[in-house]
Amino acid sequence: MAGPVAPDALDPHWVELSSLVTRVGANRAEMSRLHAERAEMCAEALDLIARRVAQRQAAHPGREIGDSIPLREVLAELATALRVGERTVSGWLGDGAELVSTYRATLEALREGRIDERHASAIIDAGVALDGDVRAEYERRALDIADTATAPELRDTARIIAARLQPSIVDEGRRDALAQRQVKTYGLRDGLSRLLLDAPAALVQGVFERVTDMACALESAAPPDETEDSDDRTLDQRRADVLCDLLLTGAPALGAKSAAPPDETEDSDDRTLDQRRADVLCDLLLTGAPALGAKAGLGSIRATVNVTVPLLTLAGLDSRPAVLHGHGPIDVETVRVLAAAAPVWQRVMTHPVTEEPLRLDVYRPSGRLRRLLNARDRTCRWPGCRRPAARSEADHTRAWEEGGATCASNLAILCKGHHTLKHASAWTVRHLGGGSLEFTSPTRRRHRNDAPAVVEARGDVGLRPPPWRRLLDSQYDWSDPAPF
Structure with a gap:
């Protein structure tokens, strides 16, 4: 990103906006510097916890003493003083330790205001499974991207960089994630509830694209005039309606077990109830046809996955x-x-x-x-x-x-x-x-x-x-x- 242009070189109409953008940029750089300082203090807090654990063990030699009390003492003290949750403080401590011990170049970029706290967090999270011998190269590439990318863009690209440097983490992550597939519900306000599906990424992406295509087809099929038959629902509302209709009226295909681990045979099914729920739900959404779209031909719309x-x-x-x-x-x-x-x-x-x-x-x-x-x-x-x-x-x-x-x-x-x-x-x-x-x-x-x-x-x-x-x-x- 180029620096600010001198006010006398600008059209007068844009001088005030340019000045505001400059001040906002300076404010962001100062906040990044303070976040770098906080990261160092959080790493110092973890060193303090380690010393307190060592002191407790020296005071009671030969006794089995856990280290949770010193950690909880420091977390409680910091959380109370800062009026934040202990989980938030715990996250700060972990990121601070990673920046100070592993990602020094990222810490310096944060201190200089080149990146912000979310960029640093994206680099840490995407590199968590990497071996030590590739982390320096990973950090160099990620910081190169961070100079021009937003934090969400960096998070996506950093995961790809990590996967290219150490391809095995993709397969390892898939095996771990596949065992955690499940369906949950959460009550919301005013009679709404949320349905949460954790399933293989390719299936979920296909489900979302198919439901979106169905919702768009309903919009294009709606009469243009404001009659009682018109459809003034938003795209999000149509997605939700199509999704509910698929789940309430459809039937899963015989391939419902296709998401199960590859070592299962046709005669065995050792999936948990959560895993079976997730597999059935994916199958319904990928193969079923909603009753509300019978006249619109929504059942002919297939899932699209771009790879x-x-x-x-x-x-x-x-x-x-x-x-x-x-x-x-x-x-x-x-x-x-x-x-x-x-x-x-x-x-x-x-x-x-x-x-x-x-x-x-x-x-x-x-x-x-x-x-x-x-x-x-x-x-x-x-x-x-x-x-x-x-x-x-x-x-x-x-x-x-x-x-x-x-x-x-x-x-x-x-x-x-x-x-x-x-x-x-x-x-x-x-x-x-x-x-x-x-x-x-x-x-x-x-x-x-x-x-x-x-x-x-x-x-x-x-x-x-x-x-x-x-x-x-x-x-x-x-x-x-x-x-x-």
Whole structure:
């Protein structure tokens, strides 16, 4: 991000806003510095707890003394003094210890105001399962991304970086998470309740996309006039209605056990009740048809799951993880199951170094360019916006009426709100090449935004041979059947 422009170089209309943005930026930097100080004090508090434990053990040699009392004493003291919960203080202590002992460069970036507390937390959380020998490289790449990304964007990308550096954490995480699948309900206010489903990410993403498509189909089928038959529900309300109708009227398919662990046989089912609830619920939502949409043909809408997977991984020659759009890295086993069942593949040709999508090869050429843009951008490209590309619009960076071409180098995905803002305000956008965009605000601050594929590849060069080189060097019999 570029620094502030001198007031005398600005249009007078934007001087006050520029001054306000400068003050807000300075305030954020000062808060980040204070958060760095708090992290060091929290690490000091943990050292104090360790000394108190050692003192108790020295005072009572030979006795079995736990260390929970010194910890609880410090947590209670800090929580009471700061008027926050002990769980909040516990989180501060853990993050502080990680920053001081493991992520020193992140701590310094926080102290300098380059990142904020949420960026630091994202780096810590995504790297928690990494081995010590890759953490330095992980931190370097994550901080490189943090300079231009929001905290949620960094959290997603940091998980992908961690998975690329240590692919085994994806499979380990899947095994742990699969055992925890369950369905819960929570009572809310005014007669509402919340249904919570924990299930494999690919299934949940497919459920959400299918329910959303059904809800959108109901909107398009509603009469345009305000009659008693019109549908003035919001998209969220229609999603909820479709979901309830699927669960109340549908029946699970015979494949309800498809989410069960792979070592189960047809004659055994040692799933817990929570796990069976989750599997049945996913099956209902992915295969059932809502009664309320019988006239709208909602039952014909199938789930859509978008996954970016390296060809070498799919062929069994590499272990680089695939990326589930809207979630993050997923395990290879799930990817191969999805690939085997996919009715259509979209083969995206990418640059061998930057991984920028360059060309799309599909059987049906209609909508070809838009699918290429969706593969490159994934979400609205406005800095900080995360609306999916499939529900956003393709914008001509240089307007068509001004001679702008309809091509990937002059198009970017923007959600409807940011598309409107770009055309109705003094914001400007410029393509930098390689899938990167530069947004310039009315106060003439510049914000770089890299396409996700470029961001995830940054720093890979030099760490190991590129995928295309490994493909050429591999000893592989191309007459063998595909491993999926």
